């Protein structure tokens with residue numbers, strides 16, 4: 356078993372170096388260098404012998420760029436990263452006025468089974484380690500040469516299905532000697548793992564929580580999101596309300612519009628009614644992000660017209676719910692969740708046969 360030093364906080368790294376018979380100050384030095392994007396072999400102020408030993412004994416958790424696609428439309432960069440065991444994941448660099456945001460994956464594949472999502476085809480292969488979550492941010496910063504100020508956990512995988520590693524990653528990426536990214540600049544999106552939302556409310560990590568709701572009643576939600584059979588809308592929204600009451604942090608909702616499935620004006624009315632009823636008396640502002648479904652060949656779901664999205668948003672607004680229609684960044688580089696990994700897998704299958 357290799358030692359996973361990228362998953363270690365400075366105090367843990369300190370113990371590791373002491374166990375190697377090295378002085379304590381190595382820990383801070385190495386932590387800073389690794390988080391800046393240098394691989395062990397590149398930290399030249401360590402002796403050659405120590406570098407050789409560390410390269411041999413430690414896990415090379417910084418990913419390698421397997422593919423990189425730059426959008427001609429908006430400069431969004433989509434990365435397909437290869438990990439030390441050959442598994443591939445996706446990360447996306449998005450440039451906004453308020454800073455550079457990286458969207459990272461939390462697992463290799465996903466077992467949540469949402470019907471519209473490309474990441475879930477083929478299921479979950481494995482969880483990502485804290486080091487591999489962090490490695491995506493470090494590598495995007497290294498490759499782009501631009502400071503990353505925001506992180507969204509909206510790539511492949513379900514972050515709350517990999518809870519402990521995600522929390523460790525959050526502590527690492529927030530560390531002042533490392534990337535020092537503020538918790539308020541980090542968002543986590545979940546399909547509705549209620550046990551994870553409850554655990555998140557108990558710890559003092561004020562990230563922004565985003566809920567993938569996508570339907571306003573249980574029949575429809577269960578049709579497209581199997582997680583709804585475990586925790587239905589009622590259970591999910593109750594957890595959201597408790598989360599808000601305990602932490603004071605507001606939650607936003609994601610709603611993917613699928614033509615003919617969940618995108619009518621009466622769907623919008625139902626959504627407004629459900630959210631308003633759940634949050635009544637809490638004083639919490641309710642915000643919904645709308646996005647037209649990205650068409651994934653295997654799912655057969657189609658996106659509706661721009662007019663239908665606007666009508667949906669208007670209906671929510673009329674009922675006191677703020678709605679933003681999400682801009683689709685990187686539409687020319689397969690930037691939607693799981694699509695690049697999927698097309699790379701298909702390409703490899705073709706080469707084999």
Ligand code: SAH
Nearest residue numbers: 471472509512513544545546567609648649
């Ligand atoms: N597992 C987490 C995060 C990953 S997906 C979650 O479910 O929230 C990030 C967002 O993209 C989720 O809201 C997800 O439902 C949505 N999504 C997945 N596939 C999509 C597609 N084909 N079109 C539009 N949105 C999609």
